[in-house]
Amino acid sequence: MSRYICIHGHFYQPPRENPWLEEVEVQDSAHPYHDWNERITAECYGPNSASRILDGEGRIVDIINNYSKISFNFGPTLLSWMHRHHPKLHQAIVDADRLSMERFDGHGSAMAQAFSHMIMPLASRRDKITQVRWGIADFRSRFGRDPEGMWLPETAVDLETLTILADAGIRFTVLAPRQAARVRPLGGGAWQDVSDSRVDPTTPYLVKLPRGKSISVFFYDGPISQDLAFGDMLATGEAFHSRLMAAFTDAGRDWPQIVHIATDGETYGHHHSFGEMALTYCLSLIDADPSVELINYAAYLDRHPPRFEAAIFENSSWSCIHGVERWRSDCGCNSGMHGGWNQQWRAPLREAMNWLRDKCVEIHERLAPAYFKGIWKARDAYIEVMLDRSPERVSAFLAAHSRKRLSPQNMVTALKLMELQRYAMLIFTSCGWFFDEISGIETVQILQYAARAIQLGLELDGVSLESAFAEKLRQAPSNVLQSGLTAYEKYAKPAAVALPRVGAHYAISSLFEDYPEEYAFGCYTVNGTIALRERAGRSRLVTGRASIASVVTLEHLDVQFAVIHAGDHNLTCGIASLGDPEAMRGMEDALRRAFERGDLPETIRTLDAHFGQNIYSIWHLFRDEQRKVVAEVLSPAYQEAEATYRQVFENNYPVLRFLQWLSVPPPRHFLDAAAFVVETDLKRLLAGEDMDLERLDGRIKEARDFGLSLDNDALGLLAAQWVNRRLAAFGKEPREVRVLDNVKEALARLGGLSMGLSLWKAQNVVFELSRSHYPDKAGEAAGGDGAARRWLAAFKAVADALHVRVPA
Secondary structure, three states: OOEEEEEEEEEOOOOOOEOOOOEOOOOHHHOOOOOHHHHHHHHHHHHHHOEEEEOOOOOEEEEEOHHHOOEEEEOHHHHHHHHHHOHHHHHHHHHHHHHHHHHOOOOOOEEEEOOOOEOHHHOOHHHHHHHHHHHHHHHHHHHOOOOOEEEOHHHOEOHHHHHHHHHOOOOEEEEOHHHEEEEEEOOOOOOEEOOOOOOOOOOOEEEEOHHHOEEEEEEOOHHHHHHHHHOOHHHOHHHHHHHHHOOOOOOOOOOOEEEEEEEEHHHEOOOEOOHHHHHHHHHHHHHOOOOOEEOOHHHHHHHOOOOEEEEEOOOEOOOOOOOOHHHOOOOOOOOOOOOOOOOOOHHHHHHHHHHHHHHHHHHHHHHHHHOEOOHHHHHHHOHHHHHOOOHHHHHHHHHHHEOOOOOHHHHHHHHHHHHHHHHHHHOOEOHHHHOOOOOOHHHHHHHHHHHHHHHHHHHHHOOOOHHHHHHHHHOOOOOOOOOHHHHHHHHHHHHOOOHHHHHHHHHHHOOOOOOOOEEEEOOEEEEEEEEEEEEEOOEEEEEEEEEEEEOOOOOEEEEEEEEEEOOOOOEEEEEEEOOOHHHHHHHHHHHHHHHHOOOHHHHHHHHHHHHOOOEEOHHHOOHHHHHHHHHHHOHHHHHHHHHHHHHHHHHOHHHHHHHHHHOOOOOHHHHHHHHHHHHHHHHHHHOOOOOOHHHHHHHHHHHHHOOOOOOHHHHHHHHHHHHHHHHHHHHHOOOOHHHHHHHHHHHHHHHHHOOOOOOHHHHHHHHHHHHHOHHHHHHHHHOOOHHHHHHHHHHHHHHHHOOEOOOO
């Protein structure tokens, strides 16, 4: 009897980009990381591309790309972000699929996913088709092949969705065991109802569909998957391996068996720290066992086609025992983190989004035929532009699908129609309903999508959908706010961006940094020139012109601007469409004269008179730049505060030592000053290159001696980044023993702070050098080369500190 094991990971994060910028802005809840994508990449996605196998002494003896040995799918929106921000990791995932093809009979382990992670049974047929086609196109562009399987978001399924998959050439999908309703031998016979008992998960099933279609379905092992996600199975790789092997049985089964599980991929490293290492060791044990074979779903289907037929429970999913109610009603499924809260907001939110989608469809069906030969065929093909917004790709898309040659303005309208449809689907991203509160970060994200769709609808049709949409949100109760409308107005709408605001962002930030003539931010490009730049003490004046264009819709705006910074947070910016050059020069002359006289009130009155109501402030900056500008404008206040803290700390340093000697608790304000100074200095040290070891020693000793409460999460991340950065530099120039020595000494000190350093990138460098450069250096040292002996000693010390085993 043949025995196989397949482990599937569903790697996904809800899209987090600001819909107007196409970039993720800072998310404070992900501290100390910039945002949740960055945090989970550091904890899970990255480590799984280079996971460790340890020896009995806890040292790294091998590094494995887990993705090459498991079955996996990544959300297309997550991979898009990863391709922009972590291209090497994106490539490692693509490479893993290629490696799996070599291992598994030419079948890649990557599965596609319905594009926007919407709950497919709750979608319109047209949206289901587009989601599948977009998912396939995205997969093909990344992995260079057609997908054989497709993951359904939340495994939510109905027969219509399965039929659309089959029509698109998809061979199989994966479902939860409770989604199987009946089974029988493929040749016919009586159906066996499995609703009250477990379906046999060790074999694939064929689901027959209308029009003679069919699709294979794997029902994963539910109890093992559940225990893996929520239990302690990942405490050790041995425990994980034993549990999988125990699932095989010979009782009543005379066919090959596949033990397979499916969980969120974030289980391995994010939900369970070091879970990726338990997975790696489990995979190594399976590889070493001749009685069992690792496999992926497509390869298994080729070797052992279904022998049984299944009927599914329609409108079912893996994370809601009530079917798909978690995404449209207060069914009782929630995170369990907020006792006493309800989810009565889900139904009115679903109603509001359905209404908005239908209105967007009405606009599309009424306006799009004037621009496109086939309005829905064009929407399906728009994924080509979403994947590559280069002018060449946009032109090719419009040439293929436009009814006639379009003027520049009509091109803008045509692209806005496509964007309207994109957001009319993104509003259904499943995470918006999954959690407990309508004002949560995931639901606010889809409310931002709704705001963008409403904005596009107004620009295209001249009719605002917002008042009716807002009234529907008013009916959605919140556990913490007045209603869903409050969440929309407080958290979603302020993220909105129009071209003048982009101009204001450019103008204000131009006060504090010199941009190149061509500047790009998010999905906008700015060509700007500074006409006047004046400074008087802490006051500044800047005027200029800018041409702003959207890479997404191609709309553009030429503006003139003036910014006055009177010091601290007092900053005013005026933006207006580019007009009469003489009037602009007159305004600049008047501003300069008033500014040079030191008459700031007159300067501001002149700006107000010229720009009228088109006035902006620091509030209008995009969030990341806003943080930088606030830090800049408040720098004098921060410096003054730092000087005060340093004075308190340094003047009372002997007192602190004296109180420490007496074991007397020092006054709180002394400790606050000490913590501020020590943490500030440590952060500056970790932001540099070569470490000032003497200063590091002093600050670490003070932190320990005085028992200071520091932000160890932030310091740990900075320390890891410093070590990773320095060893990455050493990897490029491995003869720089000075760098090794400095890292060695710094690691000896940083290790005592218990900061949980995330050093996997540095470990990768050392592991690779231990296989490439180390043997040659060892040979040179054996031949009497003193420099080589010094290199070996420093390298061994760093490898030891990073728990990397070097060759004997």
